[in-house]
Amino acid sequence: MVFHVMLIPTLGCPSNCSYCWSSEEDSPVMSIETIKEVVTWLKDFRDDQVTFTFHGGEPLLAGADFYREALPLLAEGASHLKPAFALQTNLWKMTPELASILAEYNIPIGSSLDGPKELNDLQRGEGYYDKTMRGYEIARDNGLDVRFICTFTAQSVKFKEEIFNFFLENGLTLKLHPALPSLRDDSSNEWVLDSEEYGNLLIFLLDKYLENMGKIEVMNIDHLCKGVFTRRGTVCTYVDCMDSTFAVGPDGSIYPCYRFVGMPEYVMGSVYDHPSMDDLSRSDAWKLMHQFKDYVDQECRGCPYIDFCRGGCPYNAIAPNNGELKGVDPHCTAYKMIFKEITDRINQDFMGSPNMAMNPFQSEPAKAAKPGIMSLIFRKM
Ligand code: SF4
Ligand code: SF4
Numbered sequence: 053m054v055f056h057v058m059l060i061p062t063l064g065c066p067s068n069c070s071y072c073w074s075s076e077e078d079s080p081v082m083s084i085e086t087i088k089e090v091v092t093w094l095k096d097f098r099d100d101q102v103t104f105t106f107h108g109g110e111p112l113l114a115g116a117d118f119y120r121e122a123l124p125l126l127a128e129g130a131s132h133l134k135p136a137f138a139l140q141t142n143l144w145k146m147t148p149e150l151a152s153i154l155a156e157y158n159i160p161i162g163s164s165l166d167g168p169k170e171l172n173d174l175q176r177g178e179g180y181y182d183k184t185m186r187g188y189e190i191a192r193d194n195g196l197d198v199r200f201i202c203t204f205t206a207q208s209v210k211f212k213e214e215i216f217n218f219f220l221e222n223g224l225t226l227k228l229h230p231a232l233p234s235l236r237d238d239s240s241n242e243w244v245l246d247s248e249e250y251g252n253l254l255i256f257l258l259d260k261y262l263e264n265m266g267k268i269e270v271m272n273i274d275h276l277c278k279g280v281f282t283r284r285g286t287v288c289t290y291v292d293c294m295d296s297t298f299a300v301g302p303d304g305s306i307y308p309c310y311r312f313v314g315m316p317e318y319v320m321g322s323v324y325d326h327p328s329m330d331d332l333s334r335s336d337a338w339k340l341m342h343q344f345k346d347y348v349d350q351e352c353r354g355c356p357y358i359d360f361c362r363g364g365c366p367y368n369a370i371a372p373n374n375g376e377l378k379g380v381d382p383h384c385t386a387y388k389m390i391f392k393e394i395t396d397r398i399n400q401d402f403m404g405s406p407n408m409a410m411n412p413f414q415s416e417p418a419k420a421a422k423p424g425i426m427s428l429i430f431r432k433m
Pocket of ligand 2: 355358361362363381385
C-alpha cells in the first residue's frame, strides 16, 4: 500500500500568486527537532514503504542547512520504510548548493509554470517566469529531474492551445492542475475552473496528446487512462487517500493532507506525541475524511466509474462548503466526461466498432471514431 508523508517546512512563499490560497507571510520554518520527531513517530507507525514529499508554502525557504540535516535523518532513521523523496517548489530559491544536496538523494522535483511568460506572469505575478526558469536551469545542470504542474484557471483556459504548444515546443512534461477554491477565504474564487470546462480541457489534452504521441508527456492523461484500463486509481485524487496520506506542518502538527495545513480544526495530532493510527482515528479530521469515504460509497454507488474515481478529492469536496460534507468532489462532471471519453475510446480500439453489443466497458453508444488510445495505455504500463 502507498504511504505518503508530506512535510511542510513552512507555509511562507516569496511569490504570492494571484490565485494561491496557501502562502502566509512570516510563517515559521520547521526545526530539525521536528524532523527527528517525525523519525521517532514513524518507528512503529506502519510498515509500508514511505514517500516523503517536501511541500509548502515554498519548501526551499527552509534553506540548504535544513536539507543537509533533514535528508540523512529521514533516510537513515526511516530506513525500515525504504523511503523515497520528492519536492514541490517554484524553484525561485534553488541554488547550486541546494541542488547538489537534493541530487545526492535523487529527488524528483515538481515545479509550477502556467505556460508562456506573458500568460504565466499575468496570473502568477510579474517576474515569476524568469525566477522559476533560472532555478530550473540550476536544477537541470545538477542532474535533477523537473516536471511542471500547470494550473489552469478560468482565465488561462481560454489559451489552452498556446499553453499546450508551449510545453510541447520546450520539451517540458505537463501536469495539469485546475485552480481550486479555498477553505480559508474566497479570495481565489474568481480563478476557479468550472467543472465542465475542466472536463472539456481534459478531453482537449487527450486529443492533443494522441496527436503528439512520443513528443510530450501529459501526466494526468496517463494516470486517467491507466486508471480506467486497470479499474484502479493511480494518484491520490482517485483512491481513498485517507489512510495512506498524512501531512506534517512546520510545528509538527499532523493533518490529512498538505492542503489542510495551517487550519487548526484539521489537526489530527502532533509528531511530538508519536501517535498511533488509533490515536489519529479519534480526531475530528480523521472522522471527516472517513465520512467522505462512506458518503462516496453511498452517493456514487450507481456510477460506472466509482472504482477508479472514489468520489475524487475530499479536500475539493469539503472546501466549497466551509468544512462541511455536502457532496462529492465538485469536479465530478469533469471526471465523468473524461472517464466516459476514455472508456468509449478503449471500446473502439478493442472492438473496432463504436457500437458493439456485449461490451463490458461500454457506458453508452460511442460517437464517431477518434484516434486510438491503446497505444498510449500500453506505452505507460
Ligand atoms: S485530500 Fe485531495 S489532494 Fe490531499 S491526498 Fe487526498 S485526494 Fe490528494
Ligand atoms: S465520477 Fe462523480 S459520481 Fe462517479 S465516482 Fe466520481 S465523483 Fe462519484
